[in-house]
Amino acid sequence: MNITVIGQGYVGLVNSVILASFFHNVIGLDNDKNKVATLKQGIATIKEPNLQSLMSDAKDRLRFTTNAKDAIRPNKIVYVAVDTPEGKDGKPDMTNFNACLDDIAKNAIQDTYVVIRSTVPVGTNARAKKYLEENSEHKFEVISNPEFLSQGSAIDDMLNPSRVVIGVTSKAGEDLMLQMYTNYQKRKIPILITTPESAELIKYASNNFLAMKISYINEIARLCEMVDADIEEVAIGIGLDPRIGRNYLKAGIGYGGSCFPKDTKALSWLAMDREVPLELVRATIKINNEQPAILMHKINSHFRSLSNLTIAVLGVAFKAGTEDIRNSPATAVVKYLLEKNAYVKVYDAMAIENFQKELQRHSRIEYSTSILDTLKDADAVVILTDAKELRELDRSCFIDNMKKPVIFDGRNLYKPANMAGTTYYSIGRRTIK
Known part of the structure; x- marks a missing residue:
């Protein structure tokens, strides 16, 4: 099948590559010229295990462009995979999504199936169909096909999903999606056919x-x-x-x-x-918003003052295996340390560049390229992701490199019984002193 995927972020690029690996011909559309230029060179613009190799294998079935007309006109199947970020009072900001509808209505030259992968409020599919048909002379079948991808395992999540949810209003739409996902049917992956409203709410x-x-x-x-x-x-x-x-x-x-x-x-x-x-x-x-403060309280209780102390921070991505720092609890923790006039040494194997952009330049932050350099002569260390390289650290790494091995473990990576010789704080467990 010939498919257009609008949006080449985490969801869109993974969908483009996987659909191409299923032997569909895919046009990826994005308005970021630099991103598209990189993709045209065959280089993945996000870090996901196996994404680059799959992209290389499927390169003959992948094409990328910034031209909406060029992307939408040839194909009668259009995926929408753009971000719907948090807006005022938690309401999703539908600006990017609405722009996609405009592009589709303006450029479609045939009856079109629009498959929504973006996470959208319940009722969006019906609204999208109404809008498209009011602004185009063609008919549109709008299908809800929510994604369940986790960053760091997105490729495997789409290749081997726990289930596939398809919200449709017609047998023709159902048949099209089942044909497109023949790969899943052959492997007996559960496919749930629902109304669009149910599919939207399931996500x-x-x-x-x-x-x-x-x-x-x-x-x-x-x-x-x-x-x-x-x-x-x-x-x-x-x-x-x-x-x-x-x-x-x-x-x-x-x-x-x-x-x-x-x-x-x-x-x-x-x-x-x-x-x-x-x-x-x-x-x-509410509980989640309060949770970083639990660790901050432990830090504040241990030290009378953080002024001019050197605090090592291991991990700033929101979780291991990704460079994404969006809504990372680490941001609040590091800002707290800086507000208390501490010097902060930061290490993360993947997310340093993004974290530098988030905090911009700060005279009290130093970015390190190795764990041991980060720990060197630190007065304390705060662990904020559960990366494998951090889980595998031995207590001697802290004892031998820090001024005093004072550890605030926000991810419970180590067993308290194994941390003798350190001062070890964690979450929901006894403190070792």
């Missing part, structure tokens, strides 16, 4: 439930510290119940990224707009 409800699990275990971690329980043991005991499962029961400094913070606020806004306040979602957001 929001899924992400909100996962965010709720994170906030729940973080709140239980607070209680663990008061009653001398170990949150890691508690989480295992909870997660072994098959009705609950172990995923997303990891205490830490809270969730971040481009999905959970935005989607929880968007669902809360939608519910309030329809006068159905979702108290669990509101509590999830």
Whole structure:
């Protein structure tokens, strides 16, 4: 099939490459000229495991452009995969999405299937169809096909999804999507056919439930510290119940990224707009917003003053395996350290460049290229991601390189029993001194 994918960010580029690897011919459209120039050279513009190799393998079926007319006119299947960032009061900002509708209405020269991969409020599909047909002489089938990709595993998530959700209003739309996803059918991956409204809500409800699990275990971690329980043991005991499962029961400094913070606020806004306040979602957001302060309080309680102390920070991406710092809890923690007049040495294997842009130039921040250089002569270290290279550190790395091995572990990477010889703070567990 011949497919156009509008938007070449995390979702769009991954979709373009995977669809091409399924032997479809794909035109990727983006208005960022520098990004498209790089993609035309066959170079992936985001860091995702296996993305570059798949992109190289599928290069003969991939083409990239900034020209909407060139991208939309040839194909009757158009994917929309642009960002819908958080707007006022949590309401999604639909500016980029609406611009896509304008481009499609203006440039379509045939009846067109529009497949929405962007995360959009319930009712958007119906609104999009109405708008397109009012502004074009052609007919449009608008299909909801929400993505469930996680940064750092996006390629595998799309190649091997847990399920595929397709929200359609016609048999023709259903048949088209099933034909396009023959690869999934052959491997018996569950495909759920729903209304567009149900598909739109499934995406929001899924992400909100996962965010709720994170906030729940973080709140239980607070209680663990008061009653001398170990949150890691508690989480295992909870997660072994098959009705609950172990995923997303990891205490830490809270969730971040481009999905959970935005989607929880968007669902809360939608519910309030329809006068159905979702108290669990509101509590999830509140707990997560407070979580970085738990670690800051531990730092503040240990040191009478942070002024002129050197604090090493290991990891600033919102999670391991990505360069994305959007809504990363690390940003709040580093800003707090700077406000307290500490010197901050930052290390992250992937996210340093983006973090430098976020904080711009600051005389009290030094960026390091190795973990040991970051730890060298530091008065304390704050660990903010669960990267594999950090999990594998031995306590001797802290003892041998720091002025004093004072560790604030925001991701519970190490067992307290293994941290003798250090001062070790973590989340929901006893402190080692």
